[in-house]
Amino acid sequence: MANKGTLVIGIIVLIILIFGGYFLFIGDSVNVYIDGENVTSQTIVSPFAGVDTNRLNKEICDYTFQSMNNTTGNAKDLQQGILRICLGYGLDNVKVKIDSSIGENKIPIVYHVEGNSMYPTLNDGQTVTVEKTKNIKVGNIVVANSPEYGRIIKRVSQIKGDQVYLTSDNTDTTQEYRNGVLYETKGITTWVNTTDIYGVVIDH
Structure with missing residues (x-):
């Protein structure tokens, strides 16, 4: 027992x-x-x-x-x-x-480029990896939610307080007649707030 x-x-x-x-x-x-x-x-x-x-x-x-x-x-x-x-x-x-995939305590997001506004840096249909962050600086390529244009991928050209000026790498202007009217198209330039930034492109 x-x-x-x-x-x-x-x-x-x-x-x-x-x-x-x-x-x-x-x-x-x-x-x-x-x-x-x-x-x-x-x-x-x-x-x-x-x-x-x-x-x-x-x-x-x-x-x-x-x-x-x-x-x-x-x-x-x-x-x-x-x-x-x-x-x-x-x-x-x-x-x-x-x-x-980019390290601990980091959030990566994969995006697909649409259009040629960032040519020759980025091409239409190309896949890029974005790190979700608000820590941006002039020269970065970022993905942002523009109130005017929707989701865009552009380069940071200026930062003034909470305002960020985004521009396209492709500066070419194209001309096209539609119903007898001449239209000029060029890359987007726009201001967004830092709260509109998804993150910075870290791989393309």
Whole structure:
């Protein structure tokens, strides 16, 4: 009987050590990976939490896509948003890690160039990788949401406070007759607010 009692105690101690080690060294965690077009989420939670991790991962992925496709927020904001989602599942002490194809705590977004306004630097149909950031400087190529033109990709020519002057690399002017009227077309130049900037082109 003593041997059986010792065995039972040993098993209980082992279980305590396993789950104690889990909470001490691993804990609840969320690992999000972004490659610019796709998002994956892996959650590690206590088996006692009763959390539907498939549903949680889907919600985190959907939220990350939303964050990628608006002009506001950064990796820290994304992290805070994921923490709020986890809290809704009863997880109040979660470690969130944001990783990506361009490094940790960075959000890449893949865009496709439309038109020739940035020729010869960028060509129509070309794919570029943008780092989501408001940290811009003159000379950067950025993707912005222009109130006048919609989503555009242009070069930063001037920065005055919160206002950013964007220009096209292609300075050629084309002329075309439409219904007997001569139209001239040239690259877009426009002012936008820094809040309209999605991020900086880092690879093209």
